[in-house]
Amino acid sequence: MSSLKTIPLTPYSTPKVGAGGKTGTWRIERPVINYEKCIDCLICWMYCPDSAIIRTEDDRVKIDYEYCKGCGICANECPVKAIEMVREV
Template identity: 65%
Template sequence: MVELPVARPSVGAAGKTGNWRLFKPSIDYRKCIKCLLCWMYCPDGVISLSGKGLPVIDYEYCKGCGICAEECPVKAIEMVKEVEG
């Protein structure tokens, strides 16, 4: 029997990333005011909250879209180039 490709839900809608992402978000926790906008806006739901209420990004699934950086009101998130390797 032929298996048809089926979309399977995963943590990130795009599945695991890391190989093809060009930029990744980097959070400066000294600037973060814990507003949680990045957590709310991340389209893939890959930002969770630490026990201290700080956002933590799961880089296994982050696709590097940059929406979190766009929405952060204090510019605590910077998109940095992925290091090849």
């Protein structure tokens, strides 16, 4: 499989405030990235259905908690289990 890093960092869809407000308020669990385990494969960035994972200029990932709904897909797809779903308090 070719690296996802070959996908250019060009404009793509980004989350916006909808009729229900910012979707991050729906969340009951939040994904937390363990950067010591993360291998920067960008799979979570590709799979997030809400574009709530941001790919940075240096090809790292960070989560936009304003829009992350806490679905857990990123944690499920991460090949090295670097994302843990943590209960919101």
